[in-house]
Amino acid sequence: MANRLSNNPFVALFGSVEAAERYISLRESGLLRLLEYRPRAERKVVANENRGVSNDRRLQVETERPVFNEENSPRDMTKGIETCITDCSSRITEELKKTGIARLTEEIFGFTVNKVVDEGKNLIFLEDLASEIAPKNWIDMEVLEQALFQRLLLEEPSTYLLNKTVNRLERSDNHVTEKEVISYLFECYKRLCSPLIPKDVKEEEIEEVKNLILRNAATALRQPALFEAQELHLQIINLFRDTSAPPEDFINFFTGISEQFVRDESEPINVLLEAFAPTLDFIQNDVAQSNIITFNRCYLHILQTFSVSPELGAVLLLHSTPKETSHGRLYADTLIGSILSLSCLPKTPNGPYEFFQDPLQSPDIEGANIWPALSFICENMHKIFYNLLKSSTQLKHETLSWLANCLHSNSARGKLWTAHNLGLGAPACVSDGFMLNLGCVLLHLCQPICSNLNDLKVNRIDPTYCAVKVKDDAEAHYRGVHMKGLDSETCLIPIAEDEQRPTAEKYSFVTECFFMAHRALDLGFRVALERLMQLYREVTQIQRVFVEVQEQGSFQSEVVQTIRQRLEREMTRCFSIRAALLEPHSLSLMVQFHVATAVWLVQVATDATNETERISFVPAKLREITFPLPEQVPSTLSCVPEFLIENTVGFLSFLRRFNPRTLEEQGFDFLSPILTEVLVFMGSQQRMRNPHLRARLAECLESLLPHHKENPAFSTSSYGGFFRERLFKEHPHRNQIVRSLLEVFVGIEMTGQSVAFEQKFNYRRPMYVVMDYLWQIEEHKDCFRQLAAEAESNMEAVSPPIFLRFINLLMNDAVFLLDEALSNMAQLRQMQAARDSGEWRQLPTHEQEQNEALFQNTGMIARFFWVSFIILTRNLRFHVQTGVRMTSDD
Known part of the structure; x- marks a missing residue:
């Protein structure tokens, strides 16, 4: 029993361990309870008789003395014993409570008012408070707030450390001697939420201690002049540098502080902003001087902690x-x-x-x-x-x-x-x-x-x-x-x-x-x-000039150096923008977003039921799309901005040029809704009035091609083109592709506006590429033949058939392209002759650079018109042959 009691803190209530052992033995036998609660007069007699007698003998006499007399019957004595037991239990509970709070104070806060402590502990002795509450030598809830405030005001807590030997000071808990207010209170808060809490401390007492910690932290932030030698904002930031604490502790601690402000202030948000402004200002200034690699990532954890609390979130946003x-x-x-x-x-x-x-x-x-x-x-x-x-x-x-x-x-x-x-x-x-x-x-x-x-x-x-x-x-x-x-x-x-x-x-x-x-x-x-895209065009031009100047070798070296510097500068811009756009996770999110947009737009375009009686215009249900589309056009399309379609067009064009593998990684489920969206809006002038935007949808079709003959580098992918090929062969509405293409092709000419041919041809160029691919698939080739047959049977109609108008415009474009290509080639020949004859070498450096740039630009234009003419004539040959075969019943 001695070993069991040696570590029991309640032994301190007795004079020695032996006395505690005798107390337990008497309690177990029941004799002590009868002895303690006998009438007061009889206890005085016993005390007088036992004077001068040893403790052991006195205890023997007291236990042998009868406890009943004539005035006390057994029934009355039993009632008295029960009352006295209750009274004694409450007194003992009060002593245990005081001991539990005292232990809690030592474990959580690391201070005491008892100068005699166990040699294995390092505690701060609050001398002033100890003299105020003497002879009581423990801390209870009545004095804990005063004790904590005195502890926070200590400039050098280590000077008040008990058991301050050199070796013990080296092994002491840093928390006990912590000088930083916020760091100290946060550690107290963490320990209060840990298993260190004595089991005999009640839940409401723990909550009261927790509020006391938060209240002192709020006071420190509200009145930083109390701790003018400390930088509280840096203490808050340093807390988050140590990731050993769970995120819940940070959230609960700072949320609790904000709640203290709400209780105490009439305008808590403004006071909170003033309290935390130094912390937020420091983070902002540090981030502004950092880059994406060097910035301190713990700042984001701080802001996440703030964003959880309604009050601190409002401070962050404000x-x-x-x-x-x-x-x-x-x-x-x-x-x-x-x-x-x-x-x-x-x-x-x-x-x-x-x-x-x-x-x-x-x-x-x-x-x-x-x-x-x-x-x-x-x-x-x-x-x-x-x-x-x-x-x-x-x-x-x-x-x-x-x-x-x-x-x-x-x-x-x-x-x-x-x-x-x-x-x-x-x-x-x-x-x-x-x-x-x-x-x-x-x-x-x-x-x-x-x-x-x-x-x-x-x-x-x-x-x-x-x-x-x-x-x-x-x-x-x-x-x-x-x-x-x-x-x-x-x-x-x-x-x-x-x-x-x-x-x-x-x-x-x-x-x-x-x-x-x-x-x-x-x-x-x-x-x-x-x-x-503009930077890529400029880099391409500069690269051509740079290579030619290097090959000539007759230009001054400073010209080469100037071109090289400009080339490096523009390439740096290109690589930086491309890296920002090609971030994989963002691309994945955009793919999902554009597919969802395609599904939603198609549903909106076919949802035109009972519009006058509706209070909400969300698509009521998921409709199955069938062609031809319903004649009734929903008026809700007058509320949908065009940039929704433009975003999808731009994204698909970007994938085709810079990351075509994404089109295959997403599979058929991604490609199918996109193609449905293209067909619904490209082939329906009533649902999208802007012919230029409808023409840009042809770029989406070009992006969905499984290969690209004119620019094979754009379509190289380790995944191949399996799903994109399936798209043109298995999509449920694939037979609408040819008719929609011809409708858009002709619609560009019927804009009613003065549109330069170059702009119209930029719209039609991807259409030629798509038609060239479709001509290789028998099913789509049959669609061309059917349209040619309709044109042949309606040659004399007031409104010319779509295929007839298409062939007419195709031939006009071919003539224009050939003329422009030959004209630019003639200019290019003249400029080539002037450069080879040495005329340009006599010009100033900046004029030489301008001539070189003009020469390269003219060559690109000539090449553009010539390649476009070849593509167009190939399509023209296909479609004219289609009409001939249909006419001759071939």
Whole structure:
């Protein structure tokens, strides 16, 4: 028993271990209970008789003395014993409670008011408090708050350490002597949530201690002057550098601090912002000076912790909101904006390119390092925005307003001149990297509606969203419409001035997120892609000039050096933009998003039932598409912006040029909805009035070809073209491809506008390539023959048949192309003769460069017209032969 009691803390209530053993023996025998609760007068007599007697003898006498007298019957004594037992138990429980809190104080806070402690412990002795509460030498709940506050004010806690030998000081717990306030309180909070808590401490007492820790942390942040020698904001950041603590501890600790502010302050958000502004400012400044590789990743964990709490999330969003929300560039100068600006692209329009600095020697070897960093940023920023959106209803509204204002204030990025201004971009707008990252975050938010098309989540999107224009913030909150300026966008079909477009009363988050993601792609991915294509054209021209100048060897070396420097500069830009666009995870998200868009658009285009009686315009059910399409055209198409289609066209063209394997990796299920979308809108002028946009859908068909004869490098893929070949042979609506192509081909000529031939031919060039491929498949060749037969039988019709108009335009184009090709070849011959004769060598350097550039440009134009003429005449030969065979019954 002695060994058992030696480690029991309650032995301290007795004089020695032996006394505790005798106490337990008497309790077990029942004698002590009778002895303790005899009448007070009788106990005094016993005490007087036992004076001068040894303890052992006194105990023997007391146990042998009878406990009953004439005044106390057994029944009364039993009742008295029960009452006294209850009273004794409460007294013992109070002593145990005091001991449990004292032990809790030592384990959690590392301080004491008892100067005598076990030699194995290192504790801080609170001398001032010990003298105040003497003779009590333990800490209870009444004095714990005072004790903790005194401990926090100690500038050098190690000087108050008990058992302070050299060896013990080296082995002491760093938490006990911690000087940093926030670090110390957070460690106390962690320990309070650990198994170190004594089992005899009640749950409500633990909760009270927890609130005490949080209250002191809130006080420190609210009144940092109390700890002026400490940098509290750095202490908060340093907490997250140590990843040993579970994320729940960080979240609960800082959420608890924010709740303390809510209880104590009338305007908690403003006070919280003032308290945490130094931390957020430090993070923003540090990120602004870092790049995508060197920035501190723990900052994202800090922001995620803030985003979970409604109050701290509001602080984060308020800190990241510029004073002038209409100035797009200012969003990049906020905390969230500085993180979104982290990319392999410059943070500002005129900023430097930090990667791919030696493109001629080591081209494109840094992408492997850039892609994981880009993916990490987008995934973690998605978590931050997701937490903000689900934290509270009000914070969700404020977050959507932030996103909508950011997109609207940067709408100038979508202007035509932006993509062609390579040096400046849009100075008043955010960078390409910012908008690409924001688009990726929104794609993450859209992923639940895109990952599984069979669960009909995509049908929850209301097509009339973009027709709504709200008056104020309250209406935006009520109706769920935060985007601005979409009501002025060009839509798929026009509407008369006296007509009103259909709108719903309210819109869901799914609808808002869908259109926000498309708007971000329109302002980000599309603009960056156009810039990349222009850079590639310039790099190609510079490469030709550089090679020719090197081969001639007669030009001055400084000219060669100048061209080389420009070539390296443009290639650095190309590789940087391409790396940002080819990030694998973003590509995967975009594939799913565009497939979901294709499915939804096709459903909207065929959903025209009971429009006047509907309060919501989401597609009611998943309809099976059949051709010919219904004659009734849904008026909801007048609310769908054209940039939804343009985003899909641009994405497929990008995949064809830079990553064709993605088309095969996604399989037939990805390709089939895309082709259905192309056929529905390309072949139906009533559902898409813009002939230029319908013509651009031919680029989608070209991108879906399994091979590309004119540019085989664009279609090389280790996956081959199996699924793309299946698309043209097994798609349920494949017989509509030929007719839709001819309708678009002829429709370009019937725009009613003055359109230059070069522009029309740029639209028709991919159509020639697709027709060339279709002619090799017997089933599609039969479609051409059927159209030729219809033309032959309706030669005298008032409205010429589609095939007859197509042949006529094809011959006109062939004549024009041949004439332009010969004209440019003649100019090219004259320029070649002048260069070979040495005339250019006598000109200044800059004029020599201009002549070389003009020579290369003329050669490219001549080659373009000549190759186009060959492609066109091959198609013309096929189709004329088709008509001849049909005429001669061949």
